[in-house]
Amino acid sequence: MLIALIGLLSILGTVIEQNAEPEKNVRLFKKIFGEALAPTAYQISESLGFMDMYSSWWFLMLLALLALNLIVCSIDRLPGIRRIVSRPMTPLKEEGFGHHGINKEFTYKGSINDVRIKVVTALKQLGFRPYEFAFERGIQYYARKWQNVRYAVYVIHLSIIVILLGAVIGIQFGFRGFMKIDEGQTTDKVFSRKGGENHLGFSLRCDDFTVQFYGDTDTPKTYLSWLTIIENGQEILKTSIEVNRPMSYKGYTFYQSSYGALGEENG
Incomplete structure (x- = not known):
């Protein structure tokens, strides 16, 4: 919701020329609101900070709320993600095999040791880390990979926070201006x-x-x-x-x- 609101306001900030001469945006408002309402619309927009939106207190507050939201959500989800990533794999009960939506049954002729070698080799070639569990009727294999990819969301959150921090630093310590330079000047x-x-x-x-x-x-x-x-x-x-x-x-x-x-x- 916050991202959508900030995005919508940013679009509005590109339509309304920031820090522009009043006449430019008054002409824009005349096209939108008409000749009579344009001056009033400009005065209201200026009083709300839309003429210098990216430096306004409410826009900076939205950026701060978004950063705070990302930090709180990241901290809140971290224990659960750590449990999922570090959770040891356990064998599936025999009666549970047929209840999975994706399953396939086939017959392979060979010794149990040959089957073990082929299964483990195939899983490793695919990048999986296989786990072997023996039970009464045979051997069960579990395999997983990329479990640490669940932490990728923190890289994304950190990137967004760095971008927001850079934007705030640019707004507070940078400046925008114009130069009119004739040829030869x-x-x-x-x-x-x-x-x-x-x-x-x-x-x-x-x-x-x-x-x-x-x-x-x-x-x-x-x-x-x-x-x-x-x-x-x-x-x-x-x-x-x-x-x-x-x-x-x-x-x-x-x-x-x-x-x-x-x-x-x-x-």
């Missing part, structure tokens, strides 16, 4: 949507930009920026970025989100 400043300013400790220069469109339309097919990282007066790295192919340097990841003509605000 160099800057080291990143601006947040809330008006804050951060200095990278190195500079970024936009050497060139190109965009391709679908046919004769104004719909962009792809657009690329060629960038140079400059640190201490030296050109450290030259590379290109495009949508869904970012550049990373010293813990910062740069995504290309939009473009515009020189002097436009949406570049």
